[in-house]
Amino acid sequence: MSWTEQNNKLSKEFVFKNFSQAFAFMTQVALLAEKADHHPEWKNVWNKVWIDLCTHSEGSTVTNKDRELAKAIDSAYRP
Numbered sequence: 001m002s003w004t005e006q007n008n009k010l011s012k013e014f015v016f017k018n019f020s021q022a023f024a025f026m027t028q029v030a031l032l033a034e035k036a037d038h039h040p041e042w043k044n045v046w047n048k049v050w051i052d053l054c055t056h057s058e059g060s061t062v063t064n065k066d067r068e069l070a071k072a073i074d075s076a077y078r079p
Contacts, residue, residue, distance in 0.1 A: 003053075003070050008061045009041075010053040010070050014077055019046050021078075028076040036072070038065050 003010045016022040022044055029051070033039045041052040051073065053066040 005062055008054055010062055010066050012051055012070070012073075014049045014051070014079070016047045016049075016079060022047050022049050025049060025076065025078075029073055032072045032076060033069065036065070036069050038069050040069070040073075 001012065003012045014025060026044060026049055043050045053069055054060050055063040055065050
């Protein structure tokens with residue numbers, strides 16, 4: 001599944017085998033986001049993680065900063 005650009009956000013759902021894997025992924029994403037100084041809006045319910053990306057400082061729209069973080073997040077995803 002690829003990222004969807006809609007309502008000035010990049011969005012994607014990630015599915016895992018269980019909560020532990022989902023939470024481990026969120027930890028990896030948190031480190032990537034901190035390194036990029038660009039933080040996602042996200043939600044987790046059991047084995048699923050939903051992530052939205054937009055750049056608030058640019059008027060809450062999608063920028064290259066979001067696209068770069070999306071690529072890094074995809075590289076961390078191991079379902």
